[in-house]
Every structure is written in structure tokens, then in C-alpha cells.
Amino acid sequence: MARRSATPPIEVDASQLAPLGMPADMFLREYWQKKPLLIHNAFPGFVSPIEPEDLAGLACEDGVLARLIQHDRVSDAWTVRHGPFAEDEFPGLPDHDWTLLVQDVDKWDTDIRALLDAFAFLPRWRIDDVMVSFAARGGSVGAHVDQYDVFLLQAQGHRRWQVDASSNPCMAFRDDVELKLLREFTPSHEWVLGPGDMLYLPPGVPHHGVAQDACLTFSVGMRAPSAAELLGDFVDTLAADAPETLRLRDPDLAPATDPHQIDAAAMVRVVEALNLLRMRDPDELGDWFGGFITTYRSAVEPAADDVPRPRIEVEWDLAHGAIVQRHPWSRMAWRKAAKAARLYAGGRVLVLPERDARRLAAADGVDGGMYDALSQAGRDAVFDLLEAGHYRLWMEDADA
Numbered sequence: 001m002a003r004r005s006a007t008p009p010i011e012v013d014a015s016q017l018a019p020l021g022m023p024a025d026m027f028l029r030e031y032w033q034k035k036p037l038l039i040h041n042a043f044p045g046f047v048s049p050i051e052p053e054d055l056a057g058l059a060c061e062d063g064v065l066a067r068l069i070q071h072d073r074v075s076d077a078w079t080v081r082h083g084p085f086a087e088d089e090f091p092g093l094p095d096h097d098w099t100l101l102v103q104d105v106d107k108w109d110t111d112i113r114a115l116l117d118a119f120a121f122l123p124r125w126r127i128d129d130v131m132v133s134f135a136a137r138g139g140s141v142g143a144h145v146d147q148y149d150v151f152l153l154q155a156q157g158h159r160r161w162q163v164d165a166s167s168n169p170c171m172a173f174r175d176d177v178e179l180k181l182l183r184e185f186t187p188s189h190e191w192v193l194g195p196g197d198m199l200y201l202p203p204g205v206p207h208h209g210v211a212q213d214a215c216l217t218f219s220v221g222m223r224a225p226s227a228a229e230l231l232g233d234f235v236d237t238l239a240a241d242a243p244e245t246l247r248l249r250d251p252d253l254a255p256a257t258d259p260h261q262i263d264a265a266a267m268v269r270v271v272e273a274l275n276l277l278r279m280r281d282p283d284e285l286g287d288w289f290g291g292f293i294t295t296y297r298s299a300v301e302p303a304a305d306d307v308p309r310p311r312i313e314v315e316w317d318l319a320h321g322a323i324v325q326r327h328p329w330s331r332m333a334w335r336k337a338a339k340a341a342r343l344y345a346g347g348r349v350l351v352l353p354e355r356d357a358r359r360l361a362a363a364d365g366v367d368g369g370m371y372d373a374l375s376q377a378g379r380d381a382v383f384d385l386l387e388a389g390h391y392r393l394w395m396e397d398a399d400a
Contacts, residue, residue: 010038014044032202036202043198050216052214065103096137097136100135107300112130122222125223125293138211142181149203151199152198154217155217155218157215165205169205169206239277242277295347299329300329302390320368325364332361334354334358336354340354351377352375360381365391
């Protein structure tokens, strides 16, 4: 009789095999969307690329999604305010019990964005953003649960994390606070994370983090559209493309026994009418999803320049050291299709040779050498995306 495999540990050290402490296939098989994992030394010797002052400054900018959460321990009251904030607001805050959270910091800071390379074992289109939080001593957002996978990397200071890894945790929420906080929380595990430590949490695991001292935490969150969101966009796409000739039909109608009744035969015809809208072509379905997932949850859409440069000038610039860099808010992915391949960029669908689609989806920018190595369709795609705002022309002697 084969021996049953031992239960995988909930705590590992990754000093010798960062960032997961194990091969990626083992992590995905044993932990991904199954159970939490505390990873000591996921990033050994980690030094945060940003300081709390940088985060506060970013939270004061227009277009940045930021929240300030404060907790009154005496009354157990929570307050939430949304940015942008005034620059003189942070010095007046107490030294305890508040948290500043800023979404999409990877879109604003290249060093934060570079951290995503450590998560290349996951499809890039599954990664939503890197949220950065600064918490004063005692700062927290309360016991809560997320419906997506998240990696919580401690960047500065120390945070105590409690999780409820039981099989049937309480999921009732408080109705007296703006935040979706759990009414009851009974932790099964507790750890204090220091710089370089990381906690992985699958969807649906209650957790609570409290700053032990002033600290920074990076949250790498996944994109997990709900079935309702998928269906809503799918149906909208079907309805927009449906010809007027597709209608409810009943050529086999029999005399009604009760003219006020919706009978079983009528419901069969309703289902048949709905089925006429199905995407039977796998490429049509793939193009819908590629467009959806490269726009889902995007707070900003790249915009084209008011006066685009002529293509001949752009190509001359590329030949003389310029680079077209991808806009930080541009999401790209690619997919094999029955003929050629598809590159998706913020909902746009471009038909390309597979080699070009693969390279452009992975590249943060295109220099002259890469541009020349593309097919004509690939070069056309670069220029199309440049005109649409997904790329920006950068020249060494210009202000970025």
C-alpha cells in the first residue's frame, strides 16, 4: 500500500530557495488556492525601494487611489477617508492606530514594478497590482477576508499576522462600520513578520494584521473576476454583436390550451433563442476574454497623444536610440489561435505571428533592434499601440 504524503507545512524558510522556499510547481500543487503559507526569508536581506515619506507623497497626487484608515480602540470605531490628501495632513496624525493604503504603486514606481519579476511562475495577466501600506504602531484594517490570492511581503518594520485556517471559519460581517470587517475572528495561527518575510493567503482565509512598529507592507494581489462580472461582460459583448434577425421564434406553435400560460414548450424556445448567441468559435471566445482581462479593474486607461508623431519620424527616432516604452497602466497578454496569434492590450485585439505576440506581451519597451526584428504585422502593431497610448516614445535627450 502506498504511503500517504505528509501534510505540507504551513511555515517554511526560503533562504536557500527564494521566494517560495520550494519549487514553483510544488507551491502551486500544495498551497495555491488551498492553504496559507508563511515564508520566512522569501526575499533575504530585503531593503524597501520606497520610504513611508514616498508613499505619503504619492497619496497626495491626483489620480492615485489611496485610503487612510483609523481605529479608535476605546469605542472600536473605524473611519475611512479617501485621497488625495493634503501634504500637511500626515504630520498631524498620532503615532499609533492608523494605516495608509495606496493601490497600484507598481504603476507609479519602477522599482516596485520590478518586484513582480519574482512572481513569474504565475500568469502575468492574473496579477492585479502591488498595494503598499504604511501603518503606525497598532495600525490595522481589521480582521477581514479577501476573495483573491494575495502575497503579503513585509518591507519595513514588523507586523503581527493572525489567520484562521480552519475548515469552516465565520464569514459574518459587522454592520456598524464602513469596512467589511468580520464579526467574529478566531485565529488558528499567528506570526510576526520582519523585512523579507512573506505570507501567502488563498481566497476566503480570514486574516488580521497589526503593526508592531511603524512598518511598510507590500500586497501583491491577484485579478479574480467574479462569475457575475465575467457573465455581465460576456452578455454585453454578445448583445452588442447580435444581429436583429436573431429572435424568439415558434414555427411549431400549437393551439394554446391556456393563452395566459407560459408553458414548457415556450421555455424550450427561449433556451434555443439564447443558445443562438453562444460563442461557438474558440477564437471568438478567446478574443472576448483577452479583451476583458486586459481591461478588468484598470483604474486608468492609456490615452493617445493629441498630436501623434508621424510613423516615419518615430522609426527614424528608433533607429537613432529612442525606445517606445509601455505605458505603466497598459496590460498585455497573448494567446495562440487557429491562425497566427492574438496580442491583447487594454481590450484591443491584434493578429500577429506567434513570435511577435509573445515578444511584445513580455516586453516593457521596444528599441530599434527589436522593432527591426519584428514582422511587418508586428511593426504595424507597435505603431498602432503607440498611437493608442499603450506605448510612449522615449528619447535619451528628452524629458521622459
